[in-house]
Amino acid sequence: MIRHFIFGLFFGLTVGIAQAQDGKAIYDANCAACHQPDGAGAVGLAPPLAGTLGKRVGSPVGRKYVPGIVIAGLAGKMESKGVVYNGIMPNWQQFSDAELAGVINYVLTAFNAAELAAGHTPYEAAEFAALRAKKPTGKELRAWRSELE
Numbered sequence: 398m399i400r401h402f403i404f405g406l407f408f409g410l411t412v413g414i415a416q417a418q419d420g421k422a423i424y425d426a427n428c429a430a431c432h433q434p435d436g437a438g439a440v441g442l443a444p445p446l447a448g449t450l451g452k453r454v455g456s457p458v459g460r461k462y463v464p465g466i467v468i469a470g471l472a473g474k475m476e477s478k479g480v481v482y483n484g485i486m487p488n489w490q491q492f493s494d495a496e497l498a499g500v501i502n503y504v505l506t507a508f509n510a511a512e513l514a515a516g517h518t519p520y521e522a523a524e525f526a527a528l529r530a531k532k533p534t535g536k537e538l539r540a541w542r543s544e545l546e
């Protein structure tokens with residue numbers, strides 16, 4: 398009984414650590430080319446992820462917008478911090494829900510810690526699974542994003 402509890406504790410801890418490491422590794426290998434290693438973005442290429450997402454995920458609609466764009470991708474015009482981007486955000490469906498939760502949790506803690514709400518809880522795989530099952534359209538994603546401006 399106690400042994401199971403200790404095992405569970407240890408297992409939970411190692412899974413948590415593994416997810417955090419995967420998040421950074423996935424980001425560096427797949428997102429940094431466009432969004433830059435520090436999440437600052439690059440004019441003419443991709444908007445910043447640093448300092449812009451923390452507040453966004455504090456509202457229910459923003460909480461689903463961020464996983465939604467990662468699962469469905471988006472193309473077209475997007476304004477961020479006064480700069481208009483007109484590129485293509487690929488979709489990342491090849492990654493598992495846990496891997497995607499890991500990469501977004503990495504982006505939030507590494508680049509948006511200052512703006513995260515006090516009650517912020519890390520993303521869980523299930524939130525990505527829900528959006529994968531009911532993929533948002535580009536129109537929905539834009540509406541969710543503009544609701545937060």
Ligand code: HEC
Nearest residue numbers: 427428431442443444471472473474475482484485486489
């Ligand atoms: C090929 C370049 C490219 C790559 C690689 C890329 N993105 Fe993007 N990303 C974009 C572009 C361009 C946009 C803006 C989309 C638009 O204009 O419709 C964007 C938008 C976003 C947004 C929304 C930002 C906002 O202000 O609403 C998030 C979140 C995001 N990307 C996360 C990621 C993550 C996480 C990865 C890696 C798994 C990734 N991106 C990889 C180009 C890229």
